[in-house]
Amino acid sequence: MREFMDGAEAIVRGAFAAGCNFFAGYPITPATPILLRMLRELPKVNGVGIQGEDEIASIGMCIGAAMTGAKVLTATSGPGMSLYSENIGLAIMGEVPLVIVDVMRQGPATGGATTAAQGDIQFLRWITSGGFPMIVLCPSSLADCFKLTQVAFNLAERFRAPVILATDKEMVGAQQSVDTDTFEKIEIVNRTLAPADAEFVPYQIKKLADTPAFAPIGGPHLTRFTTSMHDERGLLTKKPSNVNKTSRHLAQKLEAHLAELEFAQLDAQPGAQTLIVAYGVTARAMIEAARNARAAGKRVSTLVVQALFPVPEKILCAALTGVARVIVPELNLGQYRLDVERLALALDVRPEVLGVNRVDGELIAPAEIEELIK
């Protein structure tokens, strides 16, 4: 069916499809449309939606609710992400399933509230102290907004970790006509619950890369969660062997399962010497540029990166192998290009890596990319 909608609505539908039942957030352009819809719809499905007194409170409420078993969402923009930072650390440390939408806007601090940008991505990757990996997804179409929001919930549940959906003002705010039959409903994954009748230790795992079973506050076990470095029982510890175990576990539970975290769409053209790598709203310009180039008889491959972090290295390396030139258009000064260059350096035949970068608040036009396709 054809509908007219924006990305905010597709994200909200994705959240409901994934079983979201709790939202807390603080209004900020351009993320407010998500907040408005969540606050309006959640009470109708027996859920809870709260406008917090600020971002720190909002994410705190989300974490409290998530630990009782709720599936939670929050949405903000760059300034709010800065305020979320510490409690994202709490979610990593306490192993809290949590989905966060960052609707990127331009510049540091208040920046340009109504201006498109993709300047947050490396910030999102290392958004909190301590240096632990984050999952960051990025939709580039309405169908992606719907699907990747569900994926974000599934990964948050699967890994008991915060997951960020990085999007931008254009993706979320621009109305488009879309065939909703292309919206893919995926199977819901829920966190593994600790059996009610067996003895329970809050952070017990067999292997470092395992995700511990979850016991909700209010559930059959008197469970304990903490933001401090802890042992298996969830009690504060300084013992080097415990600290080492918890630290390595927090990294390995993602890094040992990279295959589950790689999301990208390769449109390879045989014999193409040029590859374009893009994400979010910029991927749309890329697709248009490739279409035009192909119509003009040029050969070009495209890669839409849907999971920015952890970097889908397998897919990227395969796509980079054999091309002479890689174009990375971004609405920042070349943040993802850093990773593309890093991977290109490791190849036997190194492709040249070119950036198309805008930070003036305007979108990259297909023609700006097309120029570089040889």
Next chain:
Amino acid sequence: MISNLELPTFKFEPVNLSVNDYKSGVPPVWCPGCGDYGVLASFYKAISELQIPREQLAIVSGIGCSGRFPAFVEAYGLHGTHGRALPLATGVKMARPELTVVAAGGDGDAFSIGMGHVPHAIRRNVDITYIVMDNEIYGLTKGQPSPTSPMGMEKKASPYGTVEQPLNPLMLAITCGATWVGRGFSSKPKELVELIKQAITHKGFSFLQIMSPCVTFFDTYEHFKNRTRPLPAEHDPRDRMSALKYALEDQTVYLGLYYQEERLTYDQGYAAKRQTLPNYGVRQIMDKYRR
């Protein structure tokens, strides 16, 4: 019982619980003589007298010496970030209103870094009990002045003496509209047990300030010894002006219930609004939710 979210609920057999049944077995790590021991002992006693099932009790804290509280109680525990006990507790309460939720922490946690949350938890009247162990100092970080430290306090972080006037937590809570406001002292266990029981029993946001001296960095036992007094019998806790009058008193530290009123709690109010809405399934939201 209103369950806000459709989360699985669990039935627990009622058992008779002694004070020891509420002890987690984790020994507190506080300095010998710390007021927080007194608060914890009174807390155990209060919840055992109320016979709150352990599976009905969630304790949420921020960071500080006092923030260690959840580890010592046999209940659900959430030890969060510095100053964020109230948002975390609000999330827990709104998702599972059937639980008794207690937030606990220090004066720095409450009135410095976490101050932005206090008036909002109060105005929402979230049905939680907030226990602030006020030692008028930052204990965990080794003795810097806090928002309740007396003016002129000389510490390493205030080498020439503080020039800021301390906050009055009781005035703050009363004027923000808290529905239950009380003050106790860690060295007066009998009265403190009663206050904790009342605070937990009250439906709505209960604000309990407990003077709990830090023997290591700001030993105020002598100071409080001759200054604490129960609120006079003629004080009516429904009289806000009278509550403010005693809260303003600075020569005498009055202990007891300052103020109480009944008001719809946050979870009740939210559930009532929700009752007025058509109840959709998620499928219907997906289909119907179009402009």
